[in-house]
Amino acid sequence: MKNFITTQNWSRSELQDILDFAIKLKNKPHQPLLKDKSIAMLFFNPSLRTKTSFEVGINELSGTAVILQPGKDAWPIEFGENIVMDGESEEHVKEVAQVLSSYCDCIAIRAFPKFVDWDHDRTDSVIKGFAKYSSVPVVNMETIEHPCQELAHILTLQEHYGDLTGKDYLLTWTYHPKPLNTAVANSSLLIASKFGMNVSLLCPSEDYLLDDRYIEAARENCALGGTSFDISYDIDTAYSNAEIVYAKSWGCLSFYGNTDKQIASNNQYKHFIVDEAKMSLTKNAVFSHCLPLRRNVKATDAVMDADYCLAVKEAANRKHVQKSILSKIL
Amino acid sequence: MKNFITTQNWSRSELQDILDFAIKLKNKPHQPLLKDKSIAMLFFNPSLRTKTSFEVGINELSGTAVILQPGKDAWPIEFGENIVMDGESEEHVKEVAQVLSSYCDCIAIRAFPKFVDWDHDRTDSVIKGFAKYSSVPVVNMETIEHPCQELAHILTLQEHYGDLTGKDYLLTWTYHPKPLNTAVANSSLLIASKFGMNVSLLCPSEDYLLDDRYIEAARENCALGGTSFDISYDIDTAYSNAEIVYAKSWGCLSFYGNTDKQIASNNQYKHFIVDEAKMSLTKNAVFSHCLPLRRNVKATDAVMDADYCLAVKEAANRKHVQKSILSKIL
Amino acid sequence: MKNFITTQNWSRSELQDILDFAIKLKNKPHQPLLKDKSIAMLFFNPSLRTKTSFEVGINELSGTAVILQPGKDAWPIEFGENIVMDGESEEHVKEVAQVLSSYCDCIAIRAFPKFVDWDHDRTDSVIKGFAKYSSVPVVNMETIEHPCQELAHILTLQEHYGDLTGKDYLLTWTYHPKPLNTAVANSSLLIASKFGMNVSLLCPSEDYLLDDRYIEAARENCALGGTSFDISYDIDTAYSNAEIVYAKSWGCLSFYGNTDKQIASNNQYKHFIVDEAKMSLTKNAVFSHCLPLRRNVKATDAVMDADYCLAVKEAANRKHVQKSILSKIL
Numbered sequence: 001m002k003n004f005i006t007t008q009n010w011s012r013s014e015l016q017d018i019l020d021f022a023i024k025l026k027n028k029p030h031q032p033l034l035k036d037k038s039i040a041m042l043f044f045n046p047s048l049r050t051k052t053s054f055e056v057g058i059n060e061l062s063g064t065a066v067i068l069q070p071g072k073d074a075w076p077i078e079f080g081e082n083i084v085m086d087g088e089s090e091e092h093v094k095e096v097a098q099v100l101s102s103y104c105d106c107i108a109i110r111a112f113p114k115f116v117d118w119d120h121d122r123t124d125s126v127i128k129g130f131a132k133y134s135s136v137p138v139v140n141m142e143t144i145e146h147p148c149q150e151l152a153h154i155l156t157l158q159e160h161y162g163d164l165t166g167k168d169y170l171l172t173w174t175y176h177p178k179p180l181n182t183a184v185a186n187s188s189l190l191i192a193s194k195f196g197m198n199v200s201l202l203c204p205s206e207d208y209l210l211d212d213r214y215i216e217a218a219r220e221n222c223a224l225g226g227t228s229f230d231i232s233y234d235i236d237t238a239y240s241n242a243e244i245v246y247a248k249s250w251g252c253l254s255f256y257g258n259t260d261k262q263i264a265s266n267n268q269y270k271h272f273i274v275d276e277a278k279m280s281l282t283k284n285a286v287f288s289h290c291l292p293l294r295r296n297v298k299a300t301d302a303v304m305d306a307d308y309c310l311a312v313k314e315a316a317n318r319k320h321v322q323k324s325i326l327s328k329i330l
Numbered sequence: 331m332k333n334f335i336t337t338q339n340w341s342r343s344e345l346q347d348i349l350d351f352a353i354k355l356k357n358k359p360h361q362p363l364l365k366d367k368s369i370a371m372l373f374f375n376p377s378l379r380t381k382t383s384f385e386v387g388i389n390e391l392s393g394t395a396v397i398l399q400p401g402k403d404a405w406p407i408e409f410g411e412n413i414v415m416d417g418e419s420e421e422h423v424k425e426v427a428q429v430l431s432s433y434c435d436c437i438a439i440r441a442f443p444k445f446v447d448w449d450h451d452r453t454d455s456v457i458k459g460f461a462k463y464s465s466v467p468v469v470n471m472e473t474i475e476h477p478c479q480e481l482a483h484i485l486t487l488q489e490h491y492g493d494l495t496g497k498d499y500l501l502t503w504t505y506h507p508k509p510l511n512t513a514v515a516n517s518s519l520l521i522a523s524k525f526g527m528n529v530s531l532l533c534p535s536e537d538y539l540l541d542d543r544y545i546e547a548a549r550e551n552c553a554l555g556g557t558s559f560d561i562s563y564d565i566d567t568a569y570s571n572a573e574i575v576y577a578k579s580w581g582c583l584s585f586y587g588n589t590d591k592q593i594a595s596n597n598q599y600k601h602f603i604v605d606e607a608k609m610s611l612t613k614n615a616v617f618s619h620c621l622p623l624r625r626n627v628k629a630t631d632a633v634m635d636a637d638y639c640l641a642v643k644e645a646a647n648r649k650h651v652q653k654s655i656l657s658k659i660l
Numbered sequence: 661m662k663n664f665i666t667t668q669n670w671s672r673s674e675l676q677d678i679l680d681f682a683i684k685l686k687n688k689p690h691q692p693l694l695k696d697k698s699i700a701m702l703f704f705n706p707s708l709r710t711k712t713s714f715e716v717g718i719n720e721l722s723g724t725a726v727i728l729q730p731g732k733d734a735w736p737i738e739f740g741e742n743i744v745m746d747g748e749s750e751e752h753v754k755e756v757a758q759v760l761s762s763y764c765d766c767i768a769i770r771a772f773p774k775f776v777d778w779d780h781d782r783t784d785s786v787i788k789g790f791a792k793y794s795s796v797p798v799v800n801m802e803t804i805e806h807p808c809q810e811l812a813h814i815l816t817l818q819e820h821y822g823d824l825t826g827k828d829y830l831l832t833w834t835y836h837p838k839p840l841n842t843a844v845a846n847s848s849l850l851i852a853s854k855f856g857m858n859v860s861l862l863c864p865s866e867d868y869l870l871d872d873r874y875i876e877a878a879r880e881n882c883a884l885g886g887t888s889f890d891i892s893y894d895i896d897t898a899y900s901n902a903e904i905v906y907a908k909s910w911g912c913l914s915f916y917g918n919t920d921k922q923i924a925s926n927n928q929y930k931h932f933i934v935d936e937a938k939m940s941l942t943k944n945a946v947f948s949h950c951l952p953l954r955r956n957v958k959a960t961d962a963v964m965d966a967d968y969c970l971a972v973k974e975a976a977n978r979k980h981v982q983k984s985i986l987s988k989i990l
Contacts, residue, residue, distance in 0.1 A: 030366050036690050038716045048404035048421075049429055052396050056368045056433045059394040064719040066712050074708035075952045084956040086837055091708075091952030095964075095972060099709055099951065102976035103716045177416055291429065292405045292421030296414040304425075312425060316432035360696045378734035378751075379759055382726050386698045386763045389724040507746055621759065622735045622751030626744040634755075642755060646762035 002329045003131050003138045007147045007187075008217060012194055019155050022317070022324035033327045034063025040104040041141065042068045044111040044126065049291060050141050050148070053319040054108065061323055066104065070096075079129040093126075097133035105330055107134050110141040112181050118256040122211055137329045146183045149290050149314075150191035151321035156314040157244060160286055165196035166227065168283065170242035172202040172235075174298045175270045179251025179262035184290045186214040188246050193221030198228045202238035204269040207254035235272070239281040247274045247289050249298060274299040279308070288314050332659050333461050333468045337477045337517075338547060342524055349485050352647070352654035363657045364393025370434040371471065372398045374441040374456065379621060380471050380478070383649040384438065391653055396434065400426075409459040423456075427463035435660055437464050440471040442511050448586040452541055467659045476513045479620050479644075480521035481651035486644040487574060490616055495526035496557065498613065500572035502532040502565075504628045505600045509581025509592035514620045516544040518576050523551030528558045532568035534599040537584035565602070569611040577604045577619050579628060604629040609638070618644050662989045663791055663798045667807045667847075668877060672854055679815050682977070682984040693987045694723025700764040701801065702728045704771040704786065709951060710801050710808070713979040714768065721983055726764065730756075739789040753786075757793035765990055767794050770801040772841050778916040782871055797989045806843045809950050809974075810851035811981035816974040817904060820946055825856035826887065828943065830902035832862040832895075834958045835930045839911025839922035844950045846874040848906050853881030858888045862898035864929040867914035895932070899941040907934045907949050909958060934959040939968070948974050 007015060025031070039058055043051065051067065058065040068074050077096055078089035085092065100107050107130055113121030124144050131138045140147050157164055169192040171185060189210065192199045199218055203209055209231070222229040232238040239245065255261040273296075279287060287303055288310040295301055303309060337345060355361070369388055373381065381397065388395040398404050407426055408419035415422065430437050437460055443451030454474050461468045470477050487494055499522040501515060519540065522529045529548055533539055539561070552559040562568040569575065585591040603626075609617060617633055618640040625631055633639060667675060685691070699718055703711065711727065718725040728734050737756055738749035745752065760767050767790055773781030784803050791798045800807050817824055829852040831845060849870065852859045859878055863869055869891070882889040892898040899905065915921040933956075939947060947963055948970040955961055963969060 036720070038719065040712060046402075046404055048398060048400070048426065049433075051404070052370060052398065052430060052433050055396045056394060059368065060366070064716060066715045068708060068712065070708070072706075074706055074711070078955070082956075082961060085954035086957055090954060092955050094955075095951055095953065095975070096708065098972045099975040100712060102972070103709075103712050103979055291425055293425065294415035294420060295408070295422050295424075296412075297416055301412060312428045312432070315425070315429040319433055376732075376734055378728060378730070378756065379763075381734070382700060382728065382760065382763050385726045386724060389698065390696070621755055623755065624745035624750060625738070625752050625754075626742075627746055631742060642758045642762070645755070645759040649763055 001137055004147060004325050004329055005127055005131060005138060005140045006145050007150055007190055007194065015151065015194070018151060018321065018324045018328055019158065021327065022151070022155055022320040025323045026320040029060045032062040034058060034061035034330060037106070037330050038064040038066060038104040039106040039108055039326065040066050040068060040100045041108045042070055042110065044070060047110055047141070049315050049318055050110060054141070054322055057319045057323040058326065061327065079125045093129035094133045097130050098135070101135040104136060106137050106139060106326065108139040108141050109143065111143050113144055115179065115251065115259070116257045118253055122213070139325065142183050144183050144186060145190070146187045146290070148318060148322050148325065149184055150187045151325070152314050152317040153188070153246070153288065154191055154195055155317045155321055156288065156310050157286070159313070160310065167197045167243045168200070168241045169197040169244045169246070170200045170202060170238055171246050171248065172238065172272065172274065173204055173208050174247040174249050174272050174274055175266060176249035176294065176298060177263065177266065179259060179266065180249050182210055182250040182253070185210055185248045185250050188248065189214050189218035190221070193218040193225070193227070193229060196225045196227060200238050200242070201231045202235065203231065203233060204272060205233060207252040207265060208250070209253070211253065235278065236281060239278050242282040242285045245274065245279065245282060245285045245287045247287070247299060273297065274303050276300065276302045279303060286310050291315050331467055334477060334655050334659055335457055335461060335468060335470045336475050337480055337520055337524065345481065345524070348481060348651065348654045348658055349488065351657065352481070352485055352650040355653045356650040359390045362392040364388060364391035364660060367436070367660050368394040368396060368434040369436040369438055369656065370396050370398060370430045371438045372400055372440065374400060377440055377471070379645050379648055380440060384471070384652055387649045387653040388656065391657065409455045423459035424463045427460045428465070431465040434466060436467050436469060436656065438469040438471050439473065441473050443474055445509065445581065445589070446587045448583055452543070469655065472513050474513050474516060475520070476517045476620070478648060478652050478655065479514055480517045481655070482644050482647040483518070483576070483618065484521055484525055485647045485651055486618065486640050487616070489643070490640065497527045497573045498571045499527040499574045499576070500530045500532060500568055501576050501578065502568065502604065503534055503538050503602055504577040504579050504604055505596060505602050506579035506624065506628060507593065507596065509589060509596065510579050512540055512580040512583070515540055515578045515580050518578065519544050519548035520551070523548040523555070523557070523559060526555045526557060530568050530572070531561045532565065533561065533563060534602060535563060537582040537595060538580070539583070541583065565608065566611060569608050572612040572615045575604065575609065575612060575615045575617045577617070577629060603627065604633050606630065606632045609633060616640050621645050661797055664807060664985050664989055665787055665791060665798060665800045666805050667810055667850055667854065675811065675854070678811060678981065678984045678988055679818065681987065682811070682815055682980040685983045686980040689720045692722040694718060694721035694990060697766070697990050698724040698726060698764040699766040699768055699986065700726050700728060700760045701768045702730055702770070704730060707770055707801070709975050709978055710770060714801065714982055717979045717983040718986065721987065739785045753789035754793045757790050758795070761795040764796060766797050766799060766986065768799040768801050769803065771803050773804055775839065775911065775919070776917045778913055782873070799985065802843050804843050804846060805850070806847045806950070808978060808982050808985065809844055810847045811985070812974050812977040813848070813906070813948065814851055814855055815977045815981055816948065816970050817946070820970065827857045827903045828901045829857040829904045829906070830860045830862060830898055831906050831908065832898065832934065833864055833868050833932055834907040834909050834934055835926060835932050836909035836954065836958060837923065837926065839919060839926065840909050842870055842910040842913070845870055845908045845910050848908065849874050849878035850881070853878040853885070853887070853889060856885045856887060860898050860902070861891045862895065863891065863893060864932060865893060867912040867925060868910070869913070871913065895938065896941060899938050902942040902945045905934065905939065905942060905945045905947045907947070907959060933957065934963050936960065936962045939963060946970050951975050
């Protein structure tokens with residue numbers, strides 16, 4: 001049994017197998033690979049693309065998807081061990097995971113961090129709790145990483161560029177009025193470095209550096225692949241070498257839990273918006289983003305509507321990679 | 331590719347084809363006409379009949395229905411063009427429509443007006459935005475018109491009367507404590523006039539006249555069909571000729587956006603309730619309503635429980651006409 | 661046509677047939693017994709196990725499940741007769757039941773009591789309203805009884821013990837910080853007495869006695885089966901004979917509607933928690949609970965993690981008995 005929680009547990013060639021099979025599914029979408037299989041999809045947070053692409057994809061493979069929203073239309077769940085459960089939670093993940101394992105063949109989970117205490121949130125306790133107690137595979141639909149997005153991202157880049165080895169990849173922070181999840185940014189570092197690219201991380205300041213775990217993982221992946229990893233605070237320099245620009249906004253970890261301070265900090269850096277001027281500095285780079293994207297806040301209309309914008313294609317590829325992942329692990 | 335957004339874009343014979351096929355589906359409900367097809371159903375507003383009839387109907391045709399609730403379990407969406415998206419919306423319809431088009435074969439939308447500014451609401455910007463950017467057919471599950479209800483309404487009347495040409499049709503405003511959507515009333519005028527009936531609109535006062543667009547469309551349809559169209563403010567006169575009484579409550583456009591004033595206005599006209607006394611003035615008319623219906627507010631128990639009440643039959647026909655529509659456009 | 665609303669309308673041998681067929685479905689889960697059948701599932705209250713087990717189970721039998729949440733994503737419903745509907749409800753159960761009956765082959769309902777007035781709540785007006793007006797079978801997914809849970813409970817006990825006749829069965833109240841539904845407790849009395857066991861009910865005080873209807877039904881079932889029924893307020897005595905301990909918390913009917921008083925009352929009885937000391941008094945009893953369960957509040961970690969705890973197995977059996985029920989009545 002294999003979970004799909006982080007791409008770090010999968011080798012580049014295993015991931016490439018998933019991507020290769022995703023292409024086959026893209027060409028022949030309807031195959032009964034999940035016949036008689038049910039997947040419980042737990043959404044602790046809202047979703048458009050993830051819900052639709054999983055639900056349609058599972059049906060295209062003749063499987064059954066069940067949507068659950070714990071704390072909304074299901075009971076709130078406790079994840080701590082040896083707790084006297086006299087708070088809000090009505091049941092423990094131990095029972096939930098075991099019971100769902102008895103009904104279904106897979107448990108997929110979307111659980112954003114709580115944005116209060118990064119030391120806690122970085123333990124990824126929700127999906128880890130399910131993984132510990134489930135007897136069926138667990139799939140990450142975005143927690144503090146977003147591995148399904150990673151594979152859709154890489155598939156889209158491979159469709160454009162072919163082999164990505166040695167490409168110059170820029171992950172840039174971009175402006176958003178609210179402090180967002182770091183998951184896609186963490187994932188961007190993990191996957192770009194794993195697939196042999198030279199990776200640059202552009203932040204407004206040190207306050208916006210991602211968790212050491214992901215910086216170090218990217219550094220190691222790059223070292224293993226013989227590519228470079230660097231961090232920049234200068235927009236012009238960072239964009240100037242890029243062949244791929246991937247943008248994401250995230251709340252700074254320095255002020256994590258202090259939303260007002262995070263917002264005030266973000267508001268200093270509205271000029272990080274991805275626009276044509278910045279894109280013109282690159283080596284004819286393609287641009288992408290995981291969506292949802294606020295137009296003219298994170299990227300301009302001109303960038304979003306340009307031929308080099310792959311964001312919609314990346315979103316479309318979510319369905320294919322996810323079907324491939326489920327076919328591999330179920 | 332053909333959208334199903336308004337019956338005005340469809341000829342009477344095209345619509346009759348849909349109705350004729352609906353009867354065939356009613357007699358043989360399970361046919362694999364939507365095999366390997368997925369329909370994304372976006373609900374910006376609540377639904378019982380629409381959700382159930384579409385979801386069951388799609389399954390009866392071997393298709394897949396995915397339910398999405400933007401702003402609730404999906405992200406809020408922006409519909410304006412060239413907007414700096416620094417408000418509540420997290421993504422633009424342009425991306426949403428393109429991405430959903432990549433996952434699904436059809437996008438169905440329920441989006442009531444906002445009840446603030448009729449000049450804006452009458453542009454029907456939500457479904458128009460999806461229609462503009464989708465590469466798959468878009469179906470109206472009620473916005474400022476309700477074309478699926480129209481077809482269920484006509485099918486039910488045809489089952490009762492056969493050919494409807496020349497029938498005397500009354501659309502009457504009826505009381506409700508809240509100012510409601512004009513969609514079904516607009517739709518009633520459009521479809522009754524298109525199917526060759528003499529159409530009367532009964533309102534409490536000029537404040538309750540429907541938008542000119544629909545009055546004029548009905549007038550033109552009637553002129554084309556050689557039938558009459560008139561507006562009345564007198565209950566007895568209006569009911570006296572009717573062979574069909576269709577009731578609906580709607581908020582008056584004169585005070586649109588001013589809920590208190592609309593409610594105060596409605597409260598003057600509680601006597602517009604459909605009761606046995608009014609029905610006894612008609613030419614043995616049948617009665618119908620789109621549901622939901624507040625008993626003893628919009629219509630009395632006696633009317634709702636009478637043999638001449640077709641409301642439940644009309645609701646039941648929703649499933650059949652919708653299956654027929656989807657079979658035609660997909 | 662047969663509803664499944666209370667096990668009291670079913671004979672022990674009819675129920676045993678359902679259980680026997682559940683075992684067959686457990687061994688061969690995928691059978692097209694609900695092909696071309698649709699089940700509308702109405703959730704007036706949250707659910708994890710019920711929703712998932714029904715939805716997966718229906719799909720395993722090739723049927724279609726439609727999830728509805730009246731008052732959330734569907735309109736609020738009126739259940740009274742001859743009411744002037746000028747309150748919150750937008751439609752009457754008479755129309756809802758008839759319309760859903762036209763779309764679907766079965767209506768399943770979860771509707772907890774309102775916890776205001778037990779004299780009203782004990783009439784079970786929601787599901788009774790649906791049963792009155794539906795033309796398709798109605799299934800109880802928990803109202804003031806929980807018959808699906810009953811069958812899962814019995815199946816699990818039969819898997820452990822074989823024939824249950826003459827077994828000593830204890831239903832014990834257990835602590836919870838909030839006043840909960842009596843449904844599972846009522847159901848426990850009904851089914852344990854029907855299946856030939858000696859039934860003891862352990863309460864903290866007379867305030868916690870269940871409704872006479874259920875006490876009397878259990879007494880009669882026991883009398884018919886030649887077994888004993890007794891009520892105890894003494895923990896040690898009650899546990900000392902038990903071969904089966906079933907725990908449930910419920911709000912005391914004496915203070916029904918007065919949540920503060922119920923909570924204050926509950927708080928006196930935290931020592932009713934099921935722990936190893938109490939379990940050691942029994943005749944090697946098995947323990948079970950319907951879930952959700954607050955660990956270390958209703959039962960200790962040690963009890964929940966013991967081999968004699970059947971709670972997860974009972975939850976898993978929900979799917980099998982429900983599939984069996986639907987197969988029998990559709």
